[in-house]
Amino acid sequence: MSIDQKKQLEQQLWNIANTLRGLMDADEFRDYILGFIFYKYLSEKMELNANKILSESGETIKYREINENTQDGIEYLEAIKDETVESLGYFLKPSELFSQIAARGGQIEEATEDNSASESNTDSFILGDLALILRNIEQSTAGTDSEDDFNKLFEDLDLTSTKLGRTEKDKNKVISKILGHLDKIDFELENTESDILGDAYEYLIGQFASGAGKKAGEFYTPQEVSKVLSKIVTTGKTKLRSVYDPTCGSGSLLLRVAKEVQDVAFFYGQERNRTTYNLARMNMILHDVHYSKFDIKKEDTLERPQHLDKRFEAIVANPPFSAQWSANVLFQTDDRFSQYGKLAPGSKADFAFIQHMIYQLDDNGAMAVVMPHGVLFRGGAEGHIRQYLIEDCNYLDAVIGLPANIFYGTSIPTSILVFKKCRENPDDVLFIDASQHFEKVKTQNMLREEHIDKIVSTYRDRKTEEKYSYVAKISEIKENDFNLNIPRYVNTSEADEIIDLTKIAQKIKSIDSSMVEIDKAIAAFCQELNIESPF
The missing domain is CATH 1.20.1260.30 (N6 adenine-specific DNA methyltransferase, N-terminal domain)
Known part of the structure; x- marks a missing residue:
C-alpha cells in the first residue's frame, strides 16, 4: 500500500x-x-x-x-x-x-x-x-x-x-x-x-488522544517520543527476549519497540485503567502479536505489581507525571524500595516508578522512562533516592531534555532518563538538551525525524556538542550535589555582546556635535520667518 x-x-x-x-x-x-x-x-x-x-x-x-x-x-x-x-x-x-x-x-x-x-x-x-x-x-x-x-x-x-x-x-x-x-x-x-x-x-x-485533553496521557505516548525511547533501549540489539511497560496504556509504546528490532520474544505490561487495559490487549492482537507472546495485566503497578518474578531486557515507560501513591510504610520492606532507605513522597510517585522498573531491569538490559523535570533537582526523599542511584548504584546513563508542549494534555517540558545496570561508560553521564529542537504545528510542538535522529545519534555516539550535549563526569555531578538540572551541564545561553565604551563615548560626542549644528540651522530658519526660536 x-x-x-x-x-x-x-x-x-x-x-x-x-x-x-x-x-x-x-x-x-x-x-x-x-x-x-x-x-x-x-x-x-x-x-x-x-x-x-x-x-x-x-x-x-x-x-x-x-x-x-x-x-x-x-x-x-x-x-x-x-x-x-x-x-x-x-x-x-x-x-x-x-x-x-x-x-x-x-x-x-x-x-x-x-x-x-x-x-x-x-x-x-x-x-x-x-x-x-x-x-x-x-x-x-x-x-x-x-x-x-x-x-x-x-x-x-x-x-x-x-x-x-x-x-x-x-x-x-x-x-x-x-x-x-x-x-x-x-x-x-x-x-x-x-x-x-x-x-x-x-x-x-x-487522533483520539489529540482530542482527549488531559485524559490522553492515560493511554497514549506521542509516536515521536515512543521512537526515541524505543531506539535508545534497542541500541546495539537486533532481538529482545522481553520488553516491559509498567504503565502501558494502549500498548503503543511496547509495539513501537518491536519495530526497532527483528523480533521480540515476549511483551509484558500492566495498566490500572480498565478501558485502557482492554485497548492494550486489542492493540496487541490487532498487530498480529500472538496471544502466547504477550501478558498484559490490569492492576496498579506500584501497589499490586503482577510481574515481580520477571527481569526484562528492555523497559520503556511514560508514567503519569507526579501521581499520588500510598507510600505505605510497609513498602520500606518491599524489595523494590528497601535498599534506598527512603520512599518516594506520597504526593509524587515519579521515583517510585523508577525504583520499580530498576528492580525489574535485567543485568544486560536498558531502561528509558519519561519524567517531569522535577525529578532532576527536587530535594528531600527524592534527592536521597537520586543520589543513591548515581553514587551507590551507578545506574544512570543519560538525561535527555525534551521540548515543552509535546505531550497531549500538558504543556510542561519533560525529560527522558536512561538507566543501565551494567554501563559501558561507568565514569560519566550524558546530558542532552533537545528542548529547542522541534517544529511547532498549530498548538502542539512536534519532534520531526531530524530531531529524533539527532537525539538518538548523540546518545549512541556519546559526544559533547556545544549548546546541545555534554558528557559529565560522576565527580562533576557530585560537586553539584547530584542535581541533574540540565542547564548546569549544557549551556545553551547566548554570549552577551561585548560593548566598546570608548566607541560609545565617541558616538555620543558625534551626536552632540550634530545636534548643535541642527539647533543653529533651526534658529536661522526661525529668524528668517520672524518667529521666536525654541533655543
Missing part, C-alpha cells in the same frame, strides 16, 4: 469515527469505533484461517458457505474450532462474521425511505445478536491458554447506551451505519508483509 493509500485509509476510518462525534465525547466514541474495527479484524482473521484449514483438508467448500444447522456443518465447525482456538485463540461461527452482521444491518439504510418496511424487517435488527456475538468471542476462549487475553475484552462496548440513540431502533440504525461503512474497507489481511490495519489503528488512537 502506497503512502497516499495509507492516508486515504486513515481518513476513511476517521470519517467513520466522526459518525459518533455529535453523540458523545471523543474518549467514549473511541471505544465503539476501535471495538468494531477489532471485531472486523477478528472476523476476517477467522475466515482466512478457516478457509485455509478447509483447503488443506481437501475441501472445496468455503467457511461462510457452511450450514450450521446440518450434521455435516456441525462436524466442520467442531474440527475448525479446535484448530482455530489453538492458533488464533478464539472462534467465530460463519453467521457471526462481521460481514454477515453488516449485511443484515445494511438492510436498514435500503429501507430508510419506507418506514413501515424498516419497522417490519426484524432480520435487520442486529443489536441483540451483535452483543451476543461479542460475548461468544470471549466465551470461546474459556478454559484455554488465551482466556486471560480475551476475558471481558468488549466490556466497554455498551450497545445499550442511550448515547447511541433514544430508542432501540435509533441505536440499531447508528450501529448498522458504522458497520456498513467499515465493511466496505479492505484491510488486506492476506498481505502478511503489511501491517495496514495496525498502522491505521495506531493512527486512530493518536
Whole structure:
C-alpha cells in the first residue's frame, strides 16, 4: 500500500469515527469505533484461517458457505474450532462474521425511505445478536491458554447506551451505519508483509488522544517520543527476549519497540485503567502479536505489581507525571524500595516508578522512562533516592531534555532518563538538551525525524556538542550535589555582546556635535520667518 493509500485509509476510518462525534465525547466514541474495527479484524482473521484449514483438508467448500444447522456443518465447525482456538485463540461461527452482521444491518439504510418496511424487517435488527456475538468471542476462549487475553475484552462496548440513540431502533440504525461503512474497507489481511490495519489503528488512537485533553496521557505516548525511547533501549540489539511497560496504556509504546528490532520474544505490561487495559490487549492482537507472546495485566503497578518474578531486557515507560501513591510504610520492606532507605513522597510517585522498573531491569538490559523535570533537582526523599542511584548504584546513563508542549494534555517540558545496570561508560553521564529542537504545528510542538535522529545519534555516539550535549563526569555531578538540572551541564545561553565604551563615548560626542549644528540651522530658519526660536 502506497503512502497516499495509507492516508486515504486513515481518513476513511476517521470519517467513520466522526459518525459518533455529535453523540458523545471523543474518549467514549473511541471505544465503539476501535471495538468494531477489532471485531472486523477478528472476523476476517477467522475466515482466512478457516478457509485455509478447509483447503488443506481437501475441501472445496468455503467457511461462510457452511450450514450450521446440518450434521455435516456441525462436524466442520467442531474440527475448525479446535484448530482455530489453538492458533488464533478464539472462534467465530460463519453467521457471526462481521460481514454477515453488516449485511443484515445494511438492510436498514435500503429501507430508510419506507418506514413501515424498516419497522417490519426484524432480520435487520442486529443489536441483540451483535452483543451476543461479542460475548461468544470471549466465551470461546474459556478454559484455554488465551482466556486471560480475551476475558471481558468488549466490556466497554455498551450497545445499550442511550448515547447511541433514544430508542432501540435509533441505536440499531447508528450501529448498522458504522458497520456498513467499515465493511466496505479492505484491510488486506492476506498481505502478511503489511501491517495496514495496525498502522491505521495506531493512527486512530493518536487522533483520539489529540482530542482527549488531559485524559490522553492515560493511554497514549506521542509516536515521536515512543521512537526515541524505543531506539535508545534497542541500541546495539537486533532481538529482545522481553520488553516491559509498567504503565502501558494502549500498548503503543511496547509495539513501537518491536519495530526497532527483528523480533521480540515476549511483551509484558500492566495498566490500572480498565478501558485502557482492554485497548492494550486489542492493540496487541490487532498487530498480529500472538496471544502466547504477550501478558498484559490490569492492576496498579506500584501497589499490586503482577510481574515481580520477571527481569526484562528492555523497559520503556511514560508514567503519569507526579501521581499520588500510598507510600505505605510497609513498602520500606518491599524489595523494590528497601535498599534506598527512603520512599518516594506520597504526593509524587515519579521515583517510585523508577525504583520499580530498576528492580525489574535485567543485568544486560536498558531502561528509558519519561519524567517531569522535577525529578532532576527536587530535594528531600527524592534527592536521597537520586543520589543513591548515581553514587551507590551507578545506574544512570543519560538525561535527555525534551521540548515543552509535546505531550497531549500538558504543556510542561519533560525529560527522558536512561538507566543501565551494567554501563559501558561507568565514569560519566550524558546530558542532552533537545528542548529547542522541534517544529511547532498549530498548538502542539512536534519532534520531526531530524530531531529524533539527532537525539538518538548523540546518545549512541556519546559526544559533547556545544549548546546541545555534554558528557559529565560522576565527580562533576557530585560537586553539584547530584542535581541533574540540565542547564548546569549544557549551556545553551547566548554570549552577551561585548560593548566598546570608548566607541560609545565617541558616538555620543558625534551626536552632540550634530545636534548643535541642527539647533543653529533651526534658529536661522526661525529668524528668517520672524518667529521666536525654541533655543
